Amino acid sequence: MPRTREVGTLWIGGPLSWLEQLCLKSFVDKGQKITLFSYEDIPNVPDGVIRRDGREIIDTDDFIKYEQKNSYALFADWFRLHMIHQNPGMIWVDTDVYCYRPMDYDSDYVFGYELPGEHRVNNAVLGLPADSDALRQMLDFTSDRFSIAPFLPKKRKEEMRKKAEKGKPVHITEQPWGVWGPMMVTHYVHELGLEEHVQPLNAFYPITFRERFKFMRRAELAEGLITSQTTALHLWASNKRQLGNLHDGLPPKGSYFEKLVQEHGITPALAPIKGRGNTTFDGALIDSLDLDEVTSVADLTGQARSFVLALHHKFDCDIQLVNTNRRAKFKDEDMPWLKDYITFLTENEVDLDRIKVIRAEKDLRPVDVLCNLQGFGDQWKTQFLEPFLQRCIHSDTRVFMDVRRGSGAFPFLKAYGSNAKLSEREDDGKPVTRIRVTPNPPSPVTDESWDEIAVQLAGKGGWYRPGTNGHSFLYVPRDPDTLVVTFDNLDIAMTKREDRRPWGYSFIKDQGWSMLGVLAGGWTWYREPWVYDQFDELKASGFFNQFKRVVFYGASMGGYAACAFSPAAPGCDVVAISPQSTVDKSIVPWETRYRVVWDRDFSGKYGDAAAVSAAANRVSILYDPYEPLDAGHAARFTADNVQHLRAPLLGHRLGSSLNQMGILSPIILGALNGTLSSDAYYQMLRTRRSFPRYQRELFNRAVEKGHTRLAKALGQHILKKNPNRAVRMGLNALTG
Incomplete structure (x- = not known):
């Protein structure tokens, strides 16, 4: 009697690409139970996939691989045998196997021919009785890492025997691809007479290895080869090489791959193909980014578009495309790459108003990520990079670039920061190193310029207190009745704002309120004893008591601080946008962001913001309930x-979204002056109904939840209101 089976697979660790996400989610969506074994954290596993520690099966850190191809397929070949042995009835599937329909095979023998001629058996789908002779013999064979397989070509076996006789046996990692995989399975199937159990070609491999590119061509080509016998469909991970080289690591438009990701609600731009074997693609750079927030990215050469797209979809950042040539000159005509680049972005759900073309040097601004791939320092002369480094980097910028040996780039870059090697390739016989540049800490000159600015802003009646590790307090007296205490990052104030003022300075000035600006010396979360001492002194001296109303305000890190330091002014109001309650890993182990501050002490009376802010009059928390980590922090404020x-x-x-909607100022004004009620807030928030990002996210959620009819109706309603490109593309996919 047919029975739907549980399947299992392995991903050692690290982020999945959209291809693995698609395959895993296909089993969930088709109702087949799937378990993913792993040895490290995987941050983007689809919901519904069961997670288990790989050490339950093989407790090791020795992840052997085929060295010639730099592939852990060898370890997977070994792991699958032990998984089947320890989990009777479970079927192994590779992470590039798609569930076309649930596998309901009654027999524990589940494997199939991968080529016409009914001889070669693949192990991308593999089921064996846990007590079978076949499994026992395969386990015995793989227990010897220097064994000489009887199924290898005669000449190869002879070579291996001679090396073994000389005391230099060939380790499995140096042996031919598939020696513990399809070659071994094929051998034992025929050796033990198991041919009657082998599924036909159409079951798993209707599109053979030689035909694998059809997945990347018109969808009808692949669909025409799939039959009623097909259950699990091997998508061939080797397609990653062409996807990365020719398609920016994304499914080609109109392809079978694109049809599948749309059907299962996968966003490829968030998880592009990043590498295959020894080849690394540009999308992999997102894994080398050590920033928790990116608001802007600039591309100087037009060679980083898959990386830029991934950044936009992950961080919702603005994109700047710099229209410059190899001598850093700005021309009236567009560079040849611009048009295709913009088309690529817009076809992948980037709104045109989030893309800015920089056509003059005076328009260059500091950005969080600067891309210079195959440009200055590689194909172009290094010295022409200087104006971009001078104008586009701030203290937290990350520069990604290629450096060719002999270009002089490494000595040149010393004045700007340190660099980390990410990868290396050879081009025209010369090594080219891909690096990430981290700017040097702000110089004393920068610190002194802030001192001068702060003293000037404080005026005769105010004061400025510089502290340890770049922290400082700035008091600007105005209205004796209202004080607004803001929390900001000095690096952002000095490098990202043209007026070089703390956050909200002009806004607060326009209301005539007094202001106390608390500035951090970087991403410190204000966990500095000097900062605690300042708040203690201000409280003890009665500084806050002289005002009728005190409001603490901040966003994200500043939102944490606004809540955490509110006990210094009991009875104050607090306004916090997307705040953290704490970053103490013992309290919030689920908080995976902000690694830079994990080693800081979050204890004490200004520690856990959710607990200590109870001394305030009112704490207003603005947050997105669909951002799991932000919602988790908000839930701790009880x-x-x-x-x-x-x-x-x-x-x-x-804050950025509210600002783009034009309602940030009235919301903050109401919150700071005490007139913002829940009703007034939600009335203003109704504006989001015409906001493209909100429309897109709402539509996508309906699709992901399987509410197709609702999604279609919603999409049609949105398009009547405005030409939301992302929604239009999604609606087209739904309607075929």
Whole structure:
């Protein structure tokens, strides 16, 4: 009697690409139970996939691989045998196997021919009785890492025997591809007479290895080869090489791959193909980014578009394309790469108004990520990079670039920062190193310029207090009744804002309120004893008591601080956008962001913001409930004085979204002057209905939840209101 089977697979660790996400999610969506074994954290596993520690099967850190191809397929070949042995009835599937329909084979023998001629058996799909002779013999064979397989060509076996006789046996990692995989399975199937159990070609491999490119061509080509016998469909991970080299690591438009990712609600731009064997593609750079937030990215050469797209979809950042030539000159005519680049972005759900073409040097601005791939320092002369480094980097910028040996780039870059090697390739006989540049810490000159600015802003009646590790307090007296305490990052104030003022300075000035600006010396979360001492002194001296109303305000890191330091002014109001409650891993082990501050001490009276802010009059928390980590922090604020103001589907950078909608100022004004009620807030938030990001996220959620009819109706309604390109493309995919 047919029975639907549980399947299992392995991913040693690290992020999945969209191809693995697609295959895993296909089993979930088709109702087949799937378990993913792993040895390290995997941050982007689809919901519904069962997770288990690979050490339950093989407790090791020795992940052997085929050295010639730099592939862990060898370890997977070994792992699958032990998984089947320890989990009777479980079927192994490679992570590039798609569930076309659930496998309901009654027999525990589940494998199939991979080529016409009914001889070669593949192991991408493999089921064996846990007590079978076939499995026992395969386990015995793979227990010897220097064994000489009887199924290898005669000449190869002779060579291996001679080496073994000389005391230099050939280790399995140096042996031919598939020696523990298809070659071994094929041998034992025929050796033990198991041919009657082998499924026909169409079951798993209707599109053979030689035909694998059809997955990347018109969808009808692949569909025409799939039959009613097909259950699990091998998509051939070797396609990754062409996907990375020719298609920016994304499914080609109109291809079978694109049809599948749309059917299962996968966003490829968030998980592009990053590498195959020894080849690394540009999309992999997102794994080398050590920033928790990116608001802007610039590309100087037009060679980083898959990386830029991944950044936009992950961080919702703005994109700048710099229209310059190899001598850093700006021309009236567009560089040849610009048009195709913009088309690529817009076809992958980037709104045109988030893309800015820089056509003059005076328009260059500091960005969080600067891309210079195959450009200055590689194909072009290094010295012409200087104006971009001078104008486009701030203290937290990351520069990704290629450096050719003999270009002089490494000595040139010393003045700007340190660099880390990411990868190396050979081009025209010369090594080219891909690096990430991290700027040097701000110089004393920068610190002194802030001192001068701060003293000037404080005026005669105010004061400025520089502290340890770049922290400082700035008090600007105005209205004796209202004080607004803001929390900001000095690096951002000095490098990202043209007026070089703390956050909200002009806004607060326009209201005539007094201001206390607390500035951090980087991403410190203000966990500095000097900062605690300042708040203790201000409280003890009665500084806050002289005002009728005190409001603490901040966003993200600043939102944490606004809540955490509110006990210094009991009875104050707090306004926090997307705040963290703490970054203490013992309290919030699920908080995976902000690694830079994990070693800081979050204890004490200014420590856990969710607990200590109970001393405030009212704490208004603005957050997106669909951002799991932000929602987790918001849920920890449980005191009676807390007002939770939800902003669904607007993301962690909530302030930016509200600003783009034109309602940030009235919301903040109402919050700071005490007139913002829940009703007034949600009335203003109705504006989001015409906001492209909100529309896109709402539509995508309907699709992901399988509410196709609702999604179609919603999409049609949105398009009547405005030409939301992402929604239009998604609707086209739904309607065929």
